[in-house]
Amino acid sequence: MSEENKFETEAIRTQLNRTENLEHSVPLYLTSSFVFEDAEDMRASFSEEKERNIYSRFTNPNTSEFVNKICKMEGAEEGYAFATGMAAVFSTFAALLNSGDHIVSASSVFGSTHSLFTKFLPKWNITTSYFNINEPETIESLITPATKILFAESPTNPAVDIIDLDLLGALAKKHNLILIVDNCFATPYIQKPIKHGAHLVIHSATKLMDGQGRVLGGVTVGQADLIREVYLFSRNTGPALSPFNAWVLSKSLETLAVRVEKHCENALKVAEFLEQHATINWVKYPFLKSHPQYEVARKQMILGGNIVAFEIKGGIDAGRQFLNKIKMCSLSANLGDTRTIVTHPASTTHSSLAEEDRLAVNITDGLVRVSVGLEHVDDVIADLNQALE
16 A cells, blocks of 8 residues: 555555546456557567557456555555456466475365365365464464475464464564465455565455455465466466456445444454353453454454354254344355355254364354345344344
């Protein structure tokens, strides 16, 4: 971010140069390719002597605007935008790793990221060792001469655990590793991993960045030399974000700060309500003092986010009954929407995992994840309360 302008101003005022039509809102560039003035212009463009748009699989004005905004928000040098968050995760790892390389990752990662590490990267002889996010003292023992990347989400999905990003940054520096942080739950408004030593930051823009459940998107930003590798891989393999989705997401970023502040205000009230409810064993929300990593969260986050995790007494059956009683809130696999969404991972998103594997990443039978939306918080609490009763 520039010293002159604050976060909200950069989110709104970072945009493409106006065309001859002097439009106030940035136009859509729904074009697959771009034309050249002559043979020399075409040659110089393809040899990258000129910085210009060639083909929308490489770059497009709308995707460039979106990426520029995220770079300013995160304090990153460069970035690349993807069709989905998982396209960002896969392409980033695939671009930077070679056969024989090793990843050290928190075990509490998004389900599809876990599948990438355990089912697909091993096909290319790329291995992963997991550490318990609540036992950061064990991380260093997992690092080997083959380790290239240190990876974590914070807060985690779905258990809302927190890890000290300064600790990860120090380990990455000591062992010359690439630190990659999935910052999806926090957004760059709440947390800036690059300030804590991260080299790359990944987002599923589908979540709070869009914030209205409309489009898919992903982005990786960070150190220019690493993004160069990500760009070259992606330019050839084709996971680029569409211009339309980039336009939607870039407009959404204009309201990110005000939306996130209200999400967090509502989420804290929901967490405080749940903590007092007789049917609940425990509640996890980063800005609740009862959270095991409360002090770490306060150090690296300015707000607690919009995700609340809690455990219902009665296990899987109680979790299913809770979902069946919900009236207003949505039952969906998405999060970060204007609408409050509830999910019971043990009977849905993580039901294929063995119980011991679920418990290893803090997904208990009664765990419920709530993505708190922008409805009036009294109505959200009333719906949760009647479902719990």
